[in-house]
Amino acid sequence: MRYTKEPIIIGAVHLPYYGRNNPSQSIAEIEEYVMTNVKVHYDNGIDTVYIQDENLNLGPAMPETIALMASLAKMVKMEMPDIRLGMIMQSHDGEAPIAAATAAGADFVRIKVFAGTMYKAEGIRTGVGETAVQYRAMLNSPVKILADVHDREGIPMPGVPIDMAIDWASHIGADGLILTGHSYQETLRYLKTAQEMELGKPVLVGGSVNEDNIYEILDHCEGAVVSSSLMLKETKPGSLLRWDAEKIKRFADKVRCYRKSR
Template sequence: MSLRVFSPKPLVIAALHLPDFARSRGKSMAAYEDYVATNAKVFAEAGVPYIKLQDATRESGRAAPDSIAMTAALARFLRAEVPNIGLGIIIEAHDPVAALSVAHASGADFVRLKVFVGGVMTAQGPRNGMGAEAVAFRAALGREDIAIFADVHDRTAVPISSETPEFAAEWAQKTGADGLIITGSDFPDSLARIRKARESGIKRPILLGGSVTEGNVAEALGTCDGVIISTALMRKDAKPGDVLRWDIDLTRRFMDAARKA
């Protein structure tokens, strides 16, 4: 795996959430493209180095074929619209093959996999670690250049086993994750978990996956190797149906604070 994906300083990844395709199949492809282009350009103009295109289609099992196709097409479109920004992929379904296939087709730099090791209970039911399948499929594709970012005890799910977060981080590192994403119940808990992971011997880059703001990004980047942000940069005055969802001024201020850190 090339370390190129970790080279931007500061390492900031902005999550661009797609609509749930299962609930919005009546929309035209042009409408989806307009949404992606409008919001991706906010991040690009503010100097964010990476966008993570986030499929939000809830599935109880593998990703639906149309979700895979739509995400891949929109990711490729995003690449063309903002060619100077890096790209990551996350698929809502528990499906590493889908995420890596979309990344392979679109030329993305990384994928984020939420349940990489261990087992958790999610809103869609129980899910077991997908790490071994992900690493094997990436090798089969011959795409070791696509980095795998693995969540460790993500706060959107409840572990169904008793290992500590730092022990789960070690599992993820040994299974083949190139970078780890740690997100505690709140910002202080996230920092505490990151410190414990480092103290336990984790060498992989660690990103903080939530609760990062303009006010605390300096502290975050003093503890971890990068941050993922989305909600804190969204427009407060956005109305239902507005295409523009992210605030350019908030995003610029956030990046200024991150650079100063």
């Protein structure tokens, strides 16, 4: 049996557009949005959450992104000291998320293109893993790195099989790996490949996770990132709440029952 620890479930809270992408969005509104939606996860059984900025830019992270993400993460940790908190920046940058997470006292970051090369909508992206690992060492930072392998938002460079990409990310220095295929069956194939490799570090699924498939997923890995399936179908006018407390609680209860059921 693969499991020795409780499954790792990470709730993903996506930020609204801000700064250059939405000048009318105030910092106070973003802070309230983050606290509202992180808290609904924490209060209903998901105590590991990351916040994700949605401001896509072609190069490294903008200064306002680094400052805001650090500020938001610090705010959350002060209000909920026991939460395990992470962050992800959409910018192609190995240093910025490490810097912001370290300054804020966050626990981990997720980096989408960590090893190898990906063809994405914004262009060709080459892995920033070595930069991230070296920068973390320079800061003497305790922040953990979760690295995507074959990020499903793009297409990997031809000729690199999934086992090679997994091996690259693992050896460069990722503390955990995130595997998500373009289809559910491809995700399972990735997971089974990683399982056979016996990596000695956690493997998580990064998307398309729900109540119906979570048990099958956990049979092959240590956990999952979950977001869309736990969102409200409709939001009340003027409300900042985007995630459904009942769905979160039901999902968290099901995950807690996993080990008993197996």
